[in-house]
Structures are given as structure tokens and as C-alpha cells.
Amino acid sequence: MNGLRKDLTTAAAAIVFFTLLLGLAYPLLSTGIAQLAFPGAADGSRVEENGRVVGSRLVGQDFRGLPRYFQSRPSATEYSGDVTYFHNLGPNSRELAEFFAEQLAAYLKRERPYDPGLAAAAVPVDAVTTSASGVDPQISLANARIQAHRVAAVRGLPVATVLDLVGAHAEGRFLSLFGEPGVNVLELNLALDREPGR
Amino acid sequence: MAQGWAQILVFLAVLTALVPLVGGYVARIFRGERVFLSPVVEPLERCAYRVLGVRPEQGQDWRAYARSIVVFSLLSWLALYLILRTQSIQPLNPEGFGSGPWNLSFNTASSFVTNTNWQYYGGETTLSYFTQMAGLTVQNFVSAAVGIAALAAVIRGFAARSGAQLGNFWSDLVRINLYLLAPLSLLAALVLASQGVIQTLDGSQTFHTLAGGAQTLALGPVASQEAIKQLGTNGGGFFNVNSAFPLENPSGFTNVVELGLMLLIPASLTSTFGRMIGNRRQGWALYAAMMAMFLVAVAVVYAAEQHGSPAQHHAGVLTRAFDGSSGGNMEGKEQRFGIAQSSLWTAVTTVTSCGAVNSALDSLTGIGGLVPLASMGTGEVVFGGVGSGLYYMLLFVLLTVFIAGLMVGRTPEFLGKKIEAREVKLVLVGVLVTPLLVLFATAWAVASPDGTASIFNHGPQGFSESLYAYMSQANNNGSAFAGYTGFVQPHAPGNGGAYGYDFANLLGGLTMIVARFLPMIAALAVAGSLAGKRVAPAGAGTFRADSPTFVVLLIGVVVIVAALTFFPALLLGPVVQGLTHHLF
Numbered sequence: 001m002n003g004l005r006k007d008l009t010t011a012a013a014a015i016v017f018f019t020l021l022l023g024l025a026y027p028l029l030s031t032g033i034a035q036l037a038f039p040g041a042a043d044g045s046r047v048e049e050n051g052r053v054v055g056s057r058l059v060g061q062d063f064r065g066l067p068r069y070f071q072s073r074p075s076a077t078e079y080s081g082d083v084t085y086f087h088n089l090g091p092n093s094r095e096l097a098e099f100f101a102e103q104l105a106a107y108l109k110r111e112r113p114y115d116p117g118l119a120a121a122a123v124p125v126d127a128v129t130t131s132a133s134g135v136d137p138q139i140s141l142a143n144a145r146i147q148a149h150r151v152a153a154v155r156g157l158p159v160a161t162v163l164d165l166v167g168a169h170a171e172g173r174f175l176s177l178f179g180e181p182g183v184n185v186l187e188l189n190l191a192l193d194r195e196p197g198r
Numbered sequence: 199m200a201q202g203w204a205q206i207l208v209f210l211a212v213l214t215a216l217v218p219l220v221g222g223y224v225a226r227i228f229r230g231e232r233v234f235l236s237p238v239v240e241p242l243e244r245c246a247y248r249v250l251g252v253r254p255e256q257g258q259d260w261r262a263y264a265r266s267i268v269v270f271s272l273l274s275w276l277a278l279y280l281i282l283r284t285q286s287i288q289p290l291n292p293e294g295f296g297s298g299p300w301n302l303s304f305n306t307a308s309s310f311v312t313n314t315n316w317q318y319y320g321g322e323t324t325l326s327y328f329t330q331m332a333g334l335t336v337q338n339f340v341s342a343a344v345g346i347a348a349l350a351a352v353i354r355g356f357a358a359r360s361g362a363q364l365g366n367f368w369s370d371l372v373r374i375n376l377y378l379l380a381p382l383s384l385l386a387a388l389v390l391a392s393q394g395v396i397q398t399l400d401g402s403q404t405f406h407t408l409a410g411g412a413q414t415l416a417l418g419p420v421a422s423q424e425a426i427k428q429l430g431t432n433g434g435g436f437f438n439v440n441s442a443f444p445l446e447n448p449s450g451f452t453n454v455v456e457l458g459l460m461l462l463i464p465a466s467l468t469s470t471f472g473r474m475i476g477n478r479r480q481g482w483a484l485y486a487a488m489m490a491m492f493l494v495a496v497a498v499v500y501a502a503e504q505h506g507s508p509a510q511h512h513a514g515v516l517t518r519a520f521d522g523s524s525g526g527n528m529e530g531k532e533q534r535f536g537i538a539q540s541s542l543w544t545a546v547t548t549v550t551s552c553g554a555v556n557s558a559l560d561s562l563t564g565i566g567g568l569v570p571l572a573s574m575g576t577g578e579v580v581f582g583g584v585g586s587g588l589y590y591m592l593l594f595v596l597l598t599v600f601i602a603g604l605m606v607g608r609t610p611e612f613l614g615k616k617i618e619a620r621e622v623k624l625v626l627v628g629v630l631v632t633p634l635l636v637l638f639a640t641a642w643a644v645a646s647p648d649g650t651a652s653i654f655n656h657g658p659q660g661f662s663e664s665l666y667a668y669m670s671q672a673n674n675n676g677s678a679f680a681g682y683t684g685f686v687q688p689h690a691p692g693n694g695g696a697y698g699y700d701f702a703n704l705l706g707g708l709t710m711i712v713a714r715f716l717p718m719i720a721a722l723a724v725a726g727s728l729a730g731k732r733v734a735p736a737g738a739g740t741f742r743a744d745s746p747t748f749v750v751l752l753i754g755v756v757v758i759v760a761a762l763t764f765f766p767a768l769l770l771g772p773v774v775q776g777l778t779h780h781l782f
Contacts, residue, residue, distance in 0.1 A: 090659030100513035142522030179450020180536025
């Protein structure tokens with residue numbers, strides 16, 4: 001019984017000690033150092049345009065209905081940055097198959113007028129599937145190359161110019177090895193807006 | 199696929215190189231020796247002993263050690279439950295979130311105290327910064343340390359030449375936190391923050407997007423929690439979508455760092471074990487058995503995900519890789535991770551008991567989804583949870599020794615100690631509790647309307663979701679087929695309209711507690727009973743447990759125990775979906 005009582009007081013003291021050390025000191029120290037050393041990154045990598053914050057370079061945005069911009073991947077969350085959840089439909093879900101078919105048709109309808117040879121069998125998979133986060137900041141290089149035709153036509157730019165911008169904003173693998181290459185949609189669209197039109 | 203395999207194999211090679219380094223460091227911590235951090239940490243360590251009122255050199259037998267663990271965990275549970283239930287009156291709550299309902303708080307407290315980190319709640323829509331820091335981050339550290347401490351005690355029992363002492367729990371708890379988890383977490387948090395994982399106390403920010411709409415970003419002290427969430431094989435994300443969210447895992451680089459943090463301690467502990475029993479080859483033998491099973495898991499999930507899903511094939515979606523596109527099943531995956539890093543993560547997070555995700559597991563292909571279920575079904579012995587993975591594996595080692603002994607008609611021995619009836623009975627309790635809980639809870643959940651209320655998908659996937667929920671909670675993993683619902687999330691600031699399901703929260707919470715502590719106590723009891731046994735010198739007839747033959751036998755026992763237990767259940771869910779193109 002004595003041992004149990006001793007354990008209870010020791011445990012209570014341990015919880016107070018660890019809460020102060022690991023629950024307050026550790027996160028506050030991390031915050032202090034991160035804010036001093038990496039202020040931009042620790043605050044959400046915000047992007048400014050003309051002195052106004054227009055988003056985070058790491059968080060994808062909704063560009064639907066604006067053909068002058070590259071379009072982000074489909075989102076199950078309406079591109080929410082503060083209420084996140086997955087699409088969660090299973091691999092054999094009829095609802096998911098119908099969703100894919102709709103996305104594929106919409107993609108072809110949007111891009112084919114500017115890229116006449118485009119077939120369903122050439123649409124990259126990231127263009128018709130929802131991302132995990134709902135705010136995937138990137139699209140695949142293949143997806144960007146197809147969309148470049150539309151963006152160039154709508155903006156009156158040469159396709160080559162837009163493709164150059166795509167290339168300039170392509171993000172490779174870490175150490176050329178880890179991860180998958182992609183193009184940051186927000187940064188690419190910001191660069192397009194800075195490009196003088198004809 | 200070749201590029202993807204290069205990513206996977208280089209990662210594993212680097213990990214293997216780190217195993218002896220970290221394993222040696224942990225052995226010094228377990229032995230109470232000085233390490234390079236001692237000049238900085240020792241004053242804090244002495245202060246901790248004064249506050250706790252303990253003498254670190256005072257040994258405990260297995261009963262005292264287990265009692266200290268249970269008492270500490272019980273009080274931790276109460277403290278966390280209290281924080282969750284009184285959130286609304288606490289500081290650091292910029293979004294003004296209300297307190298959690300009792301059923302959800304019961305599940306969440308059980309989840310974090312047992313190192314499971316199963317989440318029915320969504321972090322960014324329900325929890326304040328104070329709760330995330332003082333409640334959850336603390337349990338991320340100490341529940342991991344409890345698992346590692348239990349392993350330290352178990353190893354001491356295996357290695358002891360005489361006596362019944364397994365070390366001092368309080369001293370182990372302090373040393374593991376101060377010398378291992380805290381310094382590594384601080385370092386990792388800063389590396390992550392430098393790459394764009396947020397670390398701030400500011401409230402959410404709303405701005406006008408380039409397209410003219412509005413977007414609100416949830417913020418918070420994420421990096422500090424992310425570091426220990428991975429390192430302690432906890433897995434509870436700051437955000438609801440966990441490490442898929444770009445502000446929690448922004449790049450290929452952070453993904454590799456977070457993967458490494460998950461495996462680092464569980465893999466290295468095999469080396470710690472080898473050193474402490476004075477046979478490093480034995481440590482490598484266990485590492486080899488784990489790595490072999492892990493490689494099979496990665497290979498299967500990667501191939502399945504690269505193949506794509508029936509839903510994609512029905513819709514005429516191209517799933518082949520070509521220049522500029524990864525191909526495969528990208529539904530619920532992030533472009534920056536692609537198929538390879540998502541598949542590797544899925545295998546790592548379920549062979550370890552981490553449970554963090556960087557993709558949506560509910561949308562894995564049928565066979566892809568089989569891998570996390572089967573990985574957890576081994577009882578989390580393939581690396582497993584920090585500490586818990588190896589003490590659970592040691593129970594399987596004794597079981598293998600016992601079976602091998604029966605086959606050749608000799609008294610089974612491990613490390614020169616006879617394995618007798620008492621140890622074998624305790625091993626069986628430890629090994630069978632978890633699978634029985636999984637099957638019992640899943641059967642109840644799919645047979646009762648209270649349980650099926652949580653299901654999201656139709657057809658076999660609905661069954662898979664239920665099986666996954668209880669497999670994950672019973673094995674203290676915490677990953678999910680996330681369609682399975684135990685709490686209706688609030689979609690606006692505040693907790694308006696949110697409510698939890700009694701059945702899912704209570705059954706899940708109880709499952710986590712029983713499956714965490716019963717096997718742990720069984721392993722400690724085995725160690726206590728081995729501690730006092732005489733060591734017989736190895737002879738010509740000794741069956742060596744550090745040989746390739748033993749590694750193969752051990753894998754066989756793990757696979758047979760897991761396969762025979764779960765094979766029928768796995769057939770009903772993921773295998774059916776993997777074999778058919780039918781839509782449901």
C-alpha cells in the first residue's frame with residue numbers, strides 16, 4: 001500500500017514536471033527559435049503581391065472558372081485551408097468512378113479546344129483525382145504542359161513562353177531522388193500575371 | 199518503378215547505417231552511463247529526481263515496475279481528460295473552440311496515453327493550441343517513453359545473471375525523455391520549421407486569393423508536435439489530414455525526414471538489445487527478420503498503388519506512368535510525394551505503430567489496403583512502436599524457441615535460459631490478447647447498428663473500414679480508413695453541432711487501453727521470471743537464435759500467427775476488392 005501511495009505522488013509530480021518542460025517550454029522554445037531563424041517558413045510561407053498577402057506558396061488555391069490561370073488538382077474540401085478532410089471513397093466505389101468520369105469529361109471540355117489532339121488516354125492521373133490535403137499546391141508537369149495551351153491562347157502569349165514559365169517553376173526531387181516532380185500552381189500563376197501581354 | 203525503388207532502397211540503407219549509432223546511444227541511456235549531452239542535461243535530470251522524489255539507483259522488481267507504469271498512465275489519462283473537457287476556459291485558444299464531449303474525450307485521452315493517437319476529432323477544427331501542447335504533445339513524449347522504458351526493463355530481465363531487479367521506471371522515464379526524445383525532437387522541429395512546417399502561436403489568417411476568393415489558413419505550433427509525433431511513433435496529426443497537409447509536410451525533403459523519424463528508434467532498439475545481452479549478432483538477426491517482412495509490405499503496396507484502382511479503370515482514367523506523370527492511384531495522394539513516397543510511407547507507418555498518414559488510406563487499392571491491415575495484424579512487431587515493437591517481438595522469439603524446441607524434442611532455451619511453462623503461458627497471453635480484441639470488437643461493430651453507423655463506404659470497403667478501425671486501435675497504431683466516423687466534425691469556428699458516437703468512442707477507447715497494457719505487463723512478467731534464471735553455457739546441441747535458420751523460423755511464426763488469425767477477415771474486405779473489378 002505504501003508503494004502505491006508513493007507511486008501516486010511520484011506520478012503526479014512527474015506529470016506536472018513533464019507538462020511544464022515538454023508541454024510548455026519545448027513548444028515555446030521551438031516557436032521562439034523558429035520565429036527568429038525562419039520567420040517566413042514558420043509563419044506559413046506567405047506570398048505577397050503588391051504588398052498584399054495573396055496566399056501561402058505551400059497551400060493550393062481555387063482557380064476554377066478562370067481560364068487565364070493554371071488550374072489546381074480537384075479538391076474534396078473546396079480548397080479549404082482550415083477545415084481539412086479526405087475524399088475517403090474506396091477503390092471499388094461507384095460514386096468515385098462517376099466522380100472520375102465527370103472530372104475527366106470536364107478536363108477534356110476545358111482543354112481540348114486549345115489542344116485539339118488531346119485524348120482521354122493522355123490526361124495525367126493527377127488532373128482527375130482529388131489530392132489528400134484538398135490543397136495540393138502542385139500539379140504534375142504533364143498536366144501543366146497540357147494546360148499551357150489554354151493559358152497561352154487566353155492570354156495571347158506564345159505557347160513557348162508559357163512552357164518556359166512552366167519549366168522555370170518546376171520543382172524537382174529532393175537530391176534528385178526523393179519525391180515526385182511537380183509545378184507550383186500559385187507561383188506559376190503569379191509569374192504569368194507579371195508577364196507582359198501582347 | 200526503378201526510380202521509386204531507388205528512393206526506397208537508398209532510404210533504407212541510410213536507416214541501416216544509423217541503427218548501430220543510435221542503438222549504442224540508447225544502450226548507454228538504459229545503463230545510466232554518461233553521454234555527450236550529459237554536461238547540458240545532467241542538471242535537469244537531477245532536478246527531475248528531486249521534483250519526483252525518487253532515487254534512480256533503487257531497483258524495482260517486475261511487479262513494482264509494472265505498477266509504476268500503470269499508476270503513471272492512469273494519472274496521465276485523468277490529466278489529459280481534464281484538459282480536453284475544460285478546453286474552453288484555458289489560454290492559447292485563438293479560435294475559441296469549446297470543450298470536447300465526454301465520449302470523444304474518453305477516446306482521445308485513451309488514444310494518446312496508449313501511444314495510439316487514433317483521432318476521431320479533427321485537430322484544426324476542435325483543439326486549442328494549449329490542448330495540443332500541454333495535453334497532446336506531453337503525451338506524445340511520455341507515452342513513447344513508457345513504451346521504451348518497458349523495453350529497457352524487459353531487456354534487463356533477459357540479460358540479468360541473478361536477482362529480480364528490472365531497473366527503476368521513474369529514472370528510465372526521465373532519462374529517455376531528457377536524453378533521447380526531447381533533444382532529437384527539438385532538432386527535428388527546427389529542421390522541419392526551416393522547410394515550411396509552421397511553428398507559431400498566431401491564430402488563423404484569412405486573405406484574398408489570386409482568383410478573388412477568400413481562403414483561411416489554420417496555423418499553430420505544428421513543427422514541435424510533428425517532430426515527437428513521428429519520433430515517438432505516435433502519429434496524431436495537428437491537422438485532420440495529418441502529414442498530407444502541406445503546412446505539416448511540405449516537400450520531398452520533409453517527407454524523408456519524417457519517415458526517418460518514424461523508423462529511427464524502433465529500428466535502432468534491436469541494436470540496443472544486442473549490445474545489452476552481449477550478442478550484437480542477435481540484435482541484427484531481429485533487425486533482419488523485421489526488414490525482410492517490411493520489404494515485402496513495401497513491394498506489395500507500391501505495386502498495387504502503381505497499378506491503379508477499379509474506379510479509375512471504369513472511368514477510363516489513364517493509370518500508366520509517362521513523362522511528367524507518375525500514373526497509378528493518385529486519388530487521395532499528394533503530387534509532391536507521388537506513388538513511391540506515399541507507398542513507402544503507408545508501409546512504414548503501419549509496420550511501426552506510428553499511424554501518421556501522408557495519403558488517404560481509405561482510397562488505397564484493395565491489395566494496397568491489405569498491406570497496412572496485415573502489417574498491423576502482425577501485432578506491430580515489424581519495428582513496431584517505440585519499445586513496444588521489440589518487447590512484443592521478444593514474446594514471438596520465445597514462442598519460436600518453444601516451437602523449435604518441441605520439434606526437436608529439447609528443452610527450449612533463449613540466451614542460455616530455460617523457457618518453461620510459466621513463461622510460455624505468459625507469452626501466449628501477451629501474443630493472443632490483441633488479435634482476440636480486434637476480432638471481437640470488429641464483429642461487434644459490424645453486427646450492431648450502433649457500430650455500422652460509423653461506416654462511410656458501401657460494400658466490402660465498409661467492412662474494411664470497421665476492421666481497420668479496431669485493428670488500428672488494438673495495435674496502438676492510430677492510422678485509419680478515415681471514412682469511419684466517430685465524431686461529426688464542426689465545420690465552423692466553435693463546436694456547434696458537433697457530436698461523438700458513444701459506441702465507436704467507448705469500444706475503441708477500451709480496446710486501446712487493454713491492448714496496450716496487458717501485453718506490456720505480460721512481457722514484464724516474462725522478463726521478471728527470466729531475470730533470476732541460471733544461464734547454461736551454450737553447447738553443441740544449443741539451437742542458436744542468432745542464425746539465419748532462426749530468422750526464417752521467426753518470420754514463419756509471426757506470419758502464421760497473424761495470417762491464421764486474420765486471414766478470413768482480410769478475405770472479406772481488401773482481398774475481395776483486390777480480386778474484383780465490380781463497383782459497389
